[in-house]
Amino acid sequence: MEIVNQEHVQELLTSFANKDVYIHLETTNGSYASHFKEGFLNAGAFIRNVVIKFELGKIVGDSPHRVGLKLPSGWIYAQGITHYTVDEHDRLLLAGLDHEGKLSVALHISETPFTY
Amino acid sequence: MIKKERHVLIVLPHPDDEAFGISGTIAAYRKMGVPVTYACLTLGEMGRNLGNPQFATRETLPQIRKAELEKACEAMGLDDLRLMGFRDKTLEFEDDEKMVKLVEDLIQESNPSLVISFYPGYSVHPDHEATARAVVRAIRRMDETNRPKLYAVAFANNTEEDLGTPDIIHDIQDTIEQKLAALRAHESQTVWMMKELDEKLAAKDPERMKWVRYERFFSYKWDKDFE
Numbered sequence A: 001m002e003i004v005n006q007e008h009v010q011e012l013l014t015s016f017a018n019k020d021v022y023i024h025l026e027t028t029n030g031s032y033a034s035h036f037k038e039g040f041l042n043a044g045a046f047i048r049n050v051v052i053k054f055e056l057g058k059i060v061g062d063s064p065h066r067v068g069l070k071l072p073s074g075w076i077y078a079q080g081i082t083h084y085t086v087d088e089h090d091r092l093l094l095a096g097l098d099h100e101g102k103l104s105v106a107l108h109i110s111e112t113p114f115t116y
Numbered sequence B: 001m002i003k004k005e006r007h008v009l010i011v012l013p014h015p016d017d018e019a020f021g022i023s024g025t026i027a028a029y030r031k032m033g034v035p036v037t038y039a040c041l042t043l044g045e046m047g048r049n050l051g052n053p054q055f056a057t058r059e060t061l062p063q064i065r066k067a068e069l070e071k072a073c074e075a076m077g078l079d080d081l082r083l084m085g086f087r088d089k090t091l092e093f094e095d096d097e098k099m100v101k102l103v104e105d106l107i108q109e110s111n112p113s114l115v116i117s118f119y120p121g122y123s124v125h126p127d128h129e130a131t132a133r134a135v136v137r138a139i140r141r142m143d144e145t146n147r148p149k150l151y152a153v154a155f156a157n158n159t160e161e162d163l164g165t166p167d168i169i170h171d172i173q174d175t176i177e178q179k180l181a182a183l184r185a186h187e188s189q190t191v192w193m194m195k196e197l198d199e200k201l202a203a204k205d206p207e208r209m210k211w212v213r214y215e216r217f218f219s220y221k222w223d224k225d226f227e
């Protein structure tokens, strides 16, 4: 993955607009967060292979960026995005990697389903 | 002293779960000619570590971790690896009975004299806990005289307080190189830790040398069953 090039990611987001696309969205502190720091509320969410159609997709802010997708009757957003790549299946993978390079947030957009 | 077994069955949810505290033991059994079956339930798809420098993505991670696991198995001399095809972080949401059945089938097929897994209630990660529950349930349903022994790995912060000290301690000095090779094989996950470990081992840090050399297990306490 590379550091986000905002202009390029904006173009890519726009290329997925108004199409049925598969989404992977995830935030995580890792499963050991409250093991290493007792009392820490380990919160996170995960959704994968849900089909949506967004009418407007935007990337904003200085790194870490925020990415928002406006749906006909709802929203999806992710914050903390630092890296991106387009993989060999033309999927847009956006990720937020922390100072140690560990994944904290991921937003993937694809025209084909993700594996299980 | 590591006792010879008829067959050892290892049931763990993540590639690399074996490496930290069991790989020296596995390598020792293999050296003795004891057959070892390792059922790994997921491919660790949701790991936060993508290598350092990062070389995996969330989408390539499963195949990378699969290859790493195969390399670790090679290092340990383990030739019966079963990939069970579940998704990381979802085991506790699966049907509990299905998970028990999976372990029952593995036991029936391999007829182990020893099963190694996690200790329910003391293994921190939700997948470790779900795996541990399934393993204990499957063995509990067996006739007491036919049950394999169950060695369980526990590392929750309250382990010693509740369970005391481990009763099974394996000195794996003879297979320490295989263990380090297994740890190193899981490169996407362990590169951070190996850097620190190599430095400490080079400096002959007594704590870390002990940590690597002695693998610690609890015999499951059936008289204090978790449910």
Ligand SMILES: [Zn+2]
Binding pocket: B013, B014, B017, B125, B128
């Ligand atoms: Zn694990």
